[in-house]
Amino acid sequence: MAGNDRLWLPSWRRxxxxxxxxxxxxxxxxxxxxxxxxxxxDDDGGGNGEPVLDSLxxxxxxxxxxxETAANFQDATGISVSYTQDIGDNNDFFAKIREPLSRxxxxxxxxxxxxxxxxxxxxxxGYVEELNKDNIPNWVNLTESLKDVSFDAGRKYSLVWQxxxxxxxxxxELTGRKLTSINDIFDPEFSGHVTMLTEMxxxxxxxxxxxxxxxxxCTLEDAQAAVAKIQEYVDNGHIRAxxxxxxxxxLARGDVWAAFxxxxxxxxxxxxxxxxxxxxxxxxxxxxxxxxxxxxxxxxKEAAEQFLNYCYDPVNFALIAAYVQYxxxxxxxxxxIAEIDxxxxxxxxxxxxxxxxxxxxxxxxxxxxxxVAFNELFQPLLIGT
Amino acid sequence: MTIGRLRPFLPYILLAPGxxxxxxxxxxxxxxxxxxxxxxxxxxxxxxxxxxxxxxxNVIDRYQEQFIRxxxxxxxxxxxxxxxxxxxxxxxxxxxxxxxxxxxxxxxxPFFTTYLIRTLAWQTILSDQGDVLRTARDLGxxxxxxxxxxxxxxxxxxxxxxxxxxITYNFLPFMxxxxxxxxxxxxxxxxxxxxxxxxxxxxxxxxxxxxLSLPGVFAGSLLVFIPAVGDFxxxxxxxxxxxxxxxxxxxxxxxxxxxYPGAAALSFILMAAILGAVLVYTRLLGTEDxx
Numbered sequence: 233m234a235g236n237d238r239l240w241l242p243s244w245r246r247x248x249x250x251x252x253x254x255x256x257x258x259x260x261x262x263x264x265x266x267x268x269x270x271x272x273x274d275d276d277g278g279g280n281g282e283p284v285l286d287s288l289x290x291x292x293x294x295x296x297x298x299x300e301t302a303a304n305f306q307d308a309t310g311i312s313v314s315y316t317q318d319i320g321d322n323n324d325f326f327a328k329i330r331e332p333l334s335r336x337x338x339x340x341x342x343x344x345x346x347x348x349x350x351x352x353x354x355x356x357x358g359y360v361e362e363l364n365k366d367n368i369p370n371w372v373n374l375t376e377s378l379k380d381v382s383f384d385a386g387r388k389y390s391l392v393w394q395x396x397x398x399x400x401x402x403x404x405e406l407t408g409r410k411l412t413s414i415n416d417i418f419d420p421e422f423s424g425h426v427t428m429l430t431e432m433x434x435x436x437x438x439x440x441x442x443x444x445x446x447x448x449x450c451t452l453e454d455a456q457a458a459v460a461k462i463q464e465y466v467d468n469g470h471i472r473a474x475x476x477x478x479x480x481x482x483l484a485r486g487d488v489w490a491a492f493x494x495x496x497x498x499x500x501x502x503x504x505x506x507x508x509x510x511x512x513x514x515x516x517x518x519x520x521x522x523x524x525x526x527x528x529x530x531x532x533k534e535a536a537e538q539f540l541n542y543c544y545d546p547v548n549f550a551l552i553a554a555y556v557q558y559x560x561x562x563x564x565x566x567x568x569i570a571e572i573d574x575x576x577x578x579x580x581x582x583x584x585x586x587x588x589x590x591x592x593x594x595x596x597x598x599x600x601x602x603x604v605a606f607n608e609l610f611q612p613l614l615i616g617t
Numbered sequence: 618m619t620i621g622r623l624r625p626f627l628p629y630i631l632l633a634p635g636x637x638x639x640x641x642x643x644x645x646x647x648x649x650x651x652x653x654x655x656x657x658x659x660x661x662x663x664x665x666x667x668x669x670x671x672x673x674x675n676v677i678d679r680y681q682e683q684f685i686r687x688x689x690x691x692x693x694x695x696x697x698x699x700x701x702x703x704x705x706x707x708x709x710x711x712x713x714x715x716x717x718x719x720x721x722x723x724x725x726x727p728f729f730t731t732y733l734i735r736t737l738a739w740q741t742i743l744s745d746q747g748d749v750l751r752t753a754r755d756l757g758x759x760x761x762x763x764x765x766x767x768x769x770x771x772x773x774x775x776x777x778x779x780x781x782x783x784i785t786y787n788f789l790p791f792m793x794x795x796x797x798x799x800x801x802x803x804x805x806x807x808x809x810x811x812x813x814x815x816x817x818x819x820x821x822x823x824x825x826x827x828x829l830s831l832p833g834v835f836a837g838s839l840l841v842f843i844p845a846v847g848d849f850x851x852x853x854x855x856x857x858x859x860x861x862x863x864x865x866x867x868x869x870x871x872x873x874x875x876x877y878p879g880a881a882a883l884s885f886i887l888m889a890a891i892l893g894a895v896l897v898y899t900r901l902l903g904t905e906d907x908x
Contacts, residue, residue, distance in 0.1 A: 487746065487772075614873075616858035
């Protein structure tokens with residue numbers, strides 16, 4: 233099955249990549265999940281004669297794994313994997329699983345993947361299981377700088393699935409010039425052809441950097457200032473929309489000339505249209521990670537840990553990285569990926585150098601109260617109030 | 618024998634599945650929603666029932682603009698659907714001949730595709746760099762529409778026009794089909810009678826055909842207007858932040874901000890507002906004896 237998938241996967245991947253949430257529509261979401269499900273070499277029957285020892289249910293973002301890894305893991309361990317790509321948005325997914333988790337019920341998933349701030353919230357609420365590192369010896373391959381994060385000291389509950397940069401994707405032919413600064417996105421020439429992201433930390437973070445505010449250390453006043461600035465450009469029609477990764481289609485069509493964009497998407501978009509550029513602005517840019525966690529009450533915790541261990545083997549991770557093209561958080565992937573595709577070894581968006589990483593910023597961890605306050609400032613922008 | 622004894626209860630027995638359905642899928646959710654709308658607290662601290670009527674006044678204050686906008690867009694779309702749909706229904710009913718069922722099939726045909734895909738298609742059709750807009754630009758049409766405020770700076774996407782147009786498009790069959798049914802049912806002899814009484818085609822239409830088709834127009838406009846007010850997909854996909862409707866606000870409050878009480882209150886206000894609008898409309902059209 234995996235062999236056939238590869239024929240049509242690339243064309244799908246071009247149109248719909250990560251975070252492609254066809255927003256709000258349950259119909260679309262289920263359609264997407266179904267389509268993605270088929271694409272993932274899922275085979276829960278253990279049909280190749282191997283005894284099925286255990287099974288494993290994984291939920292992830294669309295196009296966040298290659299077509300072979302799940303099947304390979306299944307062959308190697310005999311654990312039958314059901315891999316579903318049903319996470320499209322941190323808030324939406326949280327809204328879906330919160331109720332059963334708060335009652336201590338199993339949500340039918342053994343691994344889920346959520347962005348830093350949402351992972352922090354899950355850990356804070358006690359909705360995730362502590363990882364048994366004895367089952368995940370490969371976890372030491374995690375990039376050193378990611379081993380200790382503010383929301384999960386020593387990575388007791390979470391492991392990075394992918395990291396990525398948020399910068400500016402643009403089409404130099406349409407903008408008519410090279411962009412260098414975040415504030416170039418406010419050039420009146422581009423009016424009506426600019427989009428920003430619905431993900432608050434990405435959009436506020438970038439705008440703050442353009443205002444010489446460090447998003448890692450910002451106050452509510454800073455957020456107010458950034459929102460006021462964005463508001464001005466919403467009101468005068470400069471900002472066309474706030475998007476999930478549908479900005480990819482808009483860029484490809486030429487309706488949008490410059491957009492706040494995610495690095496992995498841009499690598500994929502560039503493969504189709506070499507004109508497109510990802511700017512990592514001179515003022516800096518945002519970096520984030522999506523983290524794999526085991527939800528509280530998961531039925532196959534040990535199998536989940538085995539899977540994470542399997543993925544944290546650089547040889548296995550290289551296969552994922554070559555497909556996903558976000559920043560690989562597993563040390564040794566760079567060497568291993570040469571076996572798959574030589575050209576990826578020097579791709580700074582998959583394997584950023586120290587200098588690039590030093591210009592990347594994280595958004596400050598917000599506590600519950602701040603989170604509500606920041607969101608109450610930011611969300612009204614999206615609905616034009 | 619048994620049936621005879623059950624006879625007095627028969628209507629209730631027949632109603633039971635419907636009532637059960639209504640209870641489970643309407644009354645219970647309504648009750649939960651009503652309770653939720655009066656809660657206070659946040660997601661992480663937990664919601665508590667507190668007769669918090671302020672939820673209602675707060676959201677009315679904050680989202681008046683989107684309410685008004687939704688009713689304006691839905692109203693415009695309903696009128697447009699009538700202007701486009703009624704003549705279409707008329708043509709099929711009176712001039713369709715043997716092609717009738719084929720033509721009706723064509724009206725329904727777009728429904729074979731997902732709502733979402735149909736809406737996404739308009740992104741491509743109306744693209745700034747697309748053929749449609751390029752031709753319109755070359756012909757100078759966009760200068761005129763810009764001046765009229767229908768397009769903005771030579772683009773249609775991300776303007777109210779795109780949203781209203783897409784709503785009209787997506788709900789058009791709901792206008793055409795009821796109108797068609799009403800028109801189709803009209804006894805042709807009544808039109809002949811009008812003609813015999815020296816009523817020309819215009820008067821025959823105005824005095825006979827149109828009044829007799831009013832139930833269809835009434836049903837059609839409700840079928841278009843009600844879902845259109847609460848729609849959020851069209852504004853989401855084809856609009857800009859300045860064209861977001863109340864459905865988008867409710868989605869944002871529920872899923873993004875997790876302000877369940879506020880979102881529940883908004884849903885109730887929307888329902889009440891639609892009910893009010895429908896009652897006024899019913900009164901105006903005097904449809905008690907039509908439906």
